Amino acid sequence: MLPKSDNIAAIATAPGRGGIGVVRISGQNLADTALSIFGALPPARNALYTSFKDAGGGVIDQGLVLFFPAPHSYTGEDVLELQGHGGPAVLQLILQRCLDLGARLALPGEFTQRAYLNDKLDLAQAESVADLIDATTSQAARSAMRSLLGDFSRVIHQLVAQLIDLRMLVEAMLDFPEDELDLPDVSRRDAKLDCIRIDLQKTLELAQQGSLLREGAHVVLIGQPNVGKSSLLNCLSGEEVALVSDMPGTTRDVIRQSIQLNGVPLHIIDTAGLREAEDTVELMGIARTRSTIQKADAILLLLDANHGLSKEDKAILAELPSGTPRLYIFNKIDLLNEPPRVEMHGVEEYIYLSAKTGVGIDLLRHKLLALIGWHQEAGVFMARERHVRALLQAQKNLDCALLEGKRAELYAEELRLAQDALSNITGEFSSDDLLGEIFSRFCIGK
Numbered sequence: 001m002l003p004k005s006d007n008i009a010a011i012a013t014a015p016g017r018g019g020i021g022v023v024r025i026s027g028q029n030l031a032d033t034a035l036s037i038f039g040a041l042p043p044a045r046n047a048l049y050t051s052f053k054d055a056g057g058g059v060i061d062q063g064l065v066l067f068f069p070a071p072h073s074y075t076g077e078d079v080l081e082l083q084g085h086g087g088p089a090v091l092q093l094i095l096q097r098c099l100d101l102g103a104r105l106a107l108p109g110e111f112t113q114r115a116y117l118n119d120k121l122d123l124a125q126a127e128s129v130a131d132l133i134d135a136t137t138s139q140a141a142r143s144a145m146r147s148l149l150g151d152f153s154r155v156i157h158q159l160v161a162q163l164i165d166l167r168m169l170v171e172a173m174l175d176f177p178e179d180e181l182d183l184p185d186v187s188r189r190d191a192k193l194d195c196i197r198i199d200l201q202k203t204l205e206l207a208q209q210g211s212l213l214r215e216g217a218h219v220v221l222i223g224q225p226n227v228g229k230s231s232l233l234n235c236l237s238g239e240e241v242a243l244v245s246d247m248p249g250t251t252r253d254v255i256r257q258s259i260q261l262n263g264v265p266l267h268i269i270d271t272a273g274l275r276e277a278e279d280t281v282e283l284m285g286i287a288r289t290r291s292t293i294q295k296a297d298a299i300l301l302l303l304d305a306n307h308g309l310s311k312e313d314k315a316i317l318a319e320l321p322s323g324t325p326r327l328y329i330f331n332k333i334d335l336l337n338e339p340p341r342v343e344m345h346g347v348e349e350y351i352y353l354s355a356k357t358g359v360g361i362d363l364l365r366h367k368l369l370a371l372i373g374w375h376q377e378a379g380v381f382m383a384r385e386r387h388v389r390a391l392l393q394a395q396k397n398l399d400c401a402l403l404e405g406k407r408a409e410l411y412a413e414e415l416r417l418a419q420d421a422l423s424n425i426t427g428e429f430s431s432d433d434l435l436g437e438i439f440s441r442f443c444i445g446k
Contacts, residue, residue: 010023
């Protein structure tokens, strides 16, 4: 994909009324555009207060204009930013004036796409722009900024450099018959591979933490009817998002609520109680519950502390996906006058609490973060699902290389594939289809 030469324009601020609104133009030779709208080309990187004029010389608005000449701009092209009053009608008039002067309306993410194509950002940094805008927690915003500043990209580039160094050694060894290989060369090769595998594992762990910050985790509440799933959802969210009733079957469809724990977004899903039912609507809700369970990142199995783990609860357990992390929540301890606590039963953790009074909820919040694999680490950077997949693929290739130690050609090929997977993260090796998919998800004006 080559950089484009036409001029693009868009409103860069959010829709609606505001004190200030920004229209952005990027392209080549914007002097004529500036002369038509302002009467002069503003000094580079200096705010100029002026009038924005229409084709007849009438004043559309008054505000600030900033000019960033190429290549010292966000996109790497000439950029004009018109900062006027933030009314929708005013901004549309300014935008239309830019379009009348030859610019076209920018596509979603096209400004950032041009920054990538002009080598102002690599692909991981470009994606972090959207992640920073979409961040819903302060923790996610800080991680996205680390990625935007290049922390993630630098780690990937270091891994690629290590791989290139190892590939050079392996390619040199390929020129010699196996019986002439020196043992020190083989030992050095394997030691380098071990170092790369260790560094890649650390990077993968940080990326998985960053992916949690970006995507959040889907936590499903399941159990028999009337065990307190809706009460627990309300307690965790701090508001009455689900109806609570003593009548079994009150919840007949999945109810979703997003919460934050220590800056980590969690999507809590309340489901219909699992039981034998004849009511058509309740049966539909139970079917949706089973479908939701299969997609869960973690499961909270709610049980009645008065009854313990019953035969019906064991039947529910038999339906759960074996690889999905779970917690056993024994609710309604307020009826037994028991204290909140955590008990270990083999490898399973039992949490005793009261969703009605809130006693023991802090224990659950702490365990929830551990359940989804969150552990606070310095240097977590924002990562997307495709980044994690690429790192996992590179890890798989390196594991295969380790097994091919006696077949140098296959060893070298696995190293090449690992390098390609990592280069895909920063965009050094990316298809146009992938780029189109990534930037189409940006907002217009960015």
